[in-house]
Amino acid sequence: MTYELYYWPSIQGRGEFVRLALEEAQLKYIDVARAGRAGSGEARIMRMLTGRSLARPPFAPPFLKAGRLVIGQTANILMFLGARHGLAPKDEAGRLWTNGLQLTIADFVAEVHDAHHPISSALYYQDQKKEARHATALFLKTRVPKFLGYFESILARNAPRVRFLAGAKLSYVDLSVFQVIAGLNYAFPRAMAKTAGKHLRLLSLHARICERPRIAAYLASPRRIPFNADGIFRHYPELDAD
Amino acid sequence: MTYELYYWPSIQGRGEFVRLALEEAQLKYIDVARAGRAGSGEARIMRMLTGRSLARPPFAPPFLKAGRLVIGQTANILMFLGARHGLAPKDEAGRLWTNGLQLTIADFVAEVHDAHHPISSALYYQDQKKEARHATALFLKTRVPKFLGYFESILARNAPRVRFLAGAKLSYVDLSVFQVIAGLNYAFPRAMAKTAGKHLRLLSLHARICERPRIAAYLASPRRIPFNADGIFRHYPELDAD
Numbered sequence: 001m002t003y004e005l006y007y008w009p010s011i012q013g014r015g016e017f018v019r020l021a022l023e024e025a026q027l028k029y030i031d032v033a034r035a036g037r038a039g040s041g042e043a044r045i046m047r048m049l050t051g052r053s054l055a056r057p058p059f060a061p062p063f064l065k066a067g068r069l070v071i072g073q074t075a076n077i078l079m080f081l082g083a084r085h086g087l088a089p090k091d092e093a094g095r096l097w098t099n100g101l102q103l104t105i106a107d108f109v110a111e112v113h114d115a116h117h118p119i120s121s122a123l124y125y126q127d128q129k130k131e132a133r134h135a136t137a138l139f140l141k142t143r144v145p146k147f148l149g150y151f152e153s154i155l156a157r158n159a160p161r162v163r164f165l166a167g168a169k170l171s172y173v174d175l176s177v178f179q180v181i182a183g184l185n186y187a188f189p190r191a192m193a194k195t196a197g198k199h200l201r202l203l204s205l206h207a208r209i210c211e212r213p214r215i216a217a218y219l220a221s222p223r224r225i226p227f228n229a230d231g232i233f234r235h236y237p238e239l240d241a242d
Numbered sequence: 243m244t245y246e247l248y249y250w251p252s253i254q255g256r257g258e259f260v261r262l263a264l265e266e267a268q269l270k271y272i273d274v275a276r277a278g279r280a281g282s283g284e285a286r287i288m289r290m291l292t293g294r295s296l297a298r299p300p301f302a303p304p305f306l307k308a309g310r311l312v313i314g315q316t317a318n319i320l321m322f323l324g325a326r327h328g329l330a331p332k333d334e335a336g337r338l339w340t341n342g343l344q345l346t347i348a349d350f351v352a353e354v355h356d357a358h359h360p361i362s363s364a365l366y367y368q369d370q371k372k373e374a375r376h377a378t379a380l381f382l383k384t385r386v387p388k389f390l391g392y393f394e395s396i397l398a399r400n401a402p403r404v405r406f407l408a409g410a411k412l413s414y415v416d417l418s419v420f421q422v423i424a425g426l427n428y429a430f431p432r433a434m435a436k437t438a439g440k441h442l443r444l445l446s447l448h449a450r451i452c453e454r455p456r457i458a459a460y461l462a463s464p465r466r467i468p469f470n471a472d473g474i475f476r477h478y479p480e481l482d483a484d
Contacts, residue, residue: 052399056339058342059389059392069334069335069338072342073341073342073346075345076341092311096313096322099315099318100300100301100313100314100315100318103317104301104314107301119373120381120384122380123380134362138361142364150301157297
């Protein structure tokens with residue numbers, strides 16, 4: 001089967017968590033909005049969201065078409081792919097644990113976005129820049145340590161036997177944590193450098209995933225959209241730590 | 243089995259979505275933090291989160307103890323309970339659809355909270371009141387119509403055959419939408435009254451769920467914590483529509 005991923009064509013965004021799983025599992029997929037003529041991709045996404053053809057339309061991208069199934073919500077897509085393609089534990093306890101971790105990552109990613117858009121996603125960054133400075137300072141001080149500290153502690157309490165978040169084997173959650181670390185390093189290089197000593201296990205996990213052959217090939221390919229100032233992780237120097 | 247729900251004892255919060263499912267399915271459960279002496283509940287929650295006894299500790303409340311399983315994240319708990327106790331479709335497509343809807347509710351609930359705490363949950367409301375007015379005005383204008391419009395459209399496109407969000411039968415998603423409508427009515431009575439005509443199907447779903455015998459008994463009981471100014475849904479008259 002060839003999967004169809006529907007996501008905005010010019011950002012990594014939430015779609016990137018799905019792309020990483022598709023790439024690591026070496027699945028055939030079309031990144032629909034990037035596959036056709038320029039500009040036609042968004043139209044295909046909108047047709048799926050607002051058309052009358054689907055009885056069960058997704059709320060927003062990303063969504064994945066798998067044959068007749070259309071699956072919305074990043075964590076839901078990953079749970080589906082993880083179970084089908086060996087990227088998650090097979091037992092019930094392991095599946096629930098992995099999904100719970102992924103939902104915690106989803107919460108964190110929403111907070112990353114809201115730090116530069118605290119008032120509303122309906123306003124430009126420039127129109128909430130002052131509030132973003134205030135929000136991001138508190139985000140870096142209270143939330144980043146809480147989330148990274150949690151994931152670090154998971155790796156610590158299961159070491160050395162268990163090198164991945166969901167157990168002895170790589171799961172989609174590890175790929176998502178890789179993406180979060182990559183994104184934070186891009187957005188907040190100074191803050192991340194200052195606190196690196198507190199989450200060495202996460203940095204090691206990030207490095208190990210970078211070097212996996214399929215991920216390395218993906219990152220070197222044009223399929224990997226560079227980080228940019230429209231995505232979730234944005235580098236605004238005025239928001240980074242001093 | 244007697245389930246153990248771990249959640250803060252004085253607010254509905256995210257725990258309420260789990261309580262509603264436990265009540266509708268008439269399951270035996272202990273609301274742990276409300277069951278012991280005053281003040282001891284929070285300590286029990288914190289021991290589970292920060293103690294070394296669990297190899298797989300949850301990130302935050304609510305979490306559910308089901309025998310030896312400890313399940314974190316509201317949508318994850320509901321997926322587990324829904325599958326076990328007839329509160330979700332049994333087929334794969336239906337389960338994924340229901341989980342996707344629940345994750346969209348989770349996104350909405352986070353936005354409800356952030357409208358009164360746009361800068362940081364580390365600050366009091368009083369210290370971000372001006373920003374909350376700005377954020378809430380845009381939230382009511384752009385986000386509430388988008389989310390409620392989506393759920394309304396799901397009910398509309400499946401009517402009259404399908405009266406619930408996930409199909410012909412009640413699922414945990416319907417209970418969660420009930421809670422969202424109840425919360426919005428409490429927090430924003432003027433805004434909700436003004437826009438009622440746009441989501442009549444959701445209001446009808448809310449009313450039907452109110453009248454289900456087990457939910458009605460629960461709502462009339464002391465187990466239902468009243469809405470208050472510490473929860474997700476808060477009534478600050480200055481934030482409601484004019």
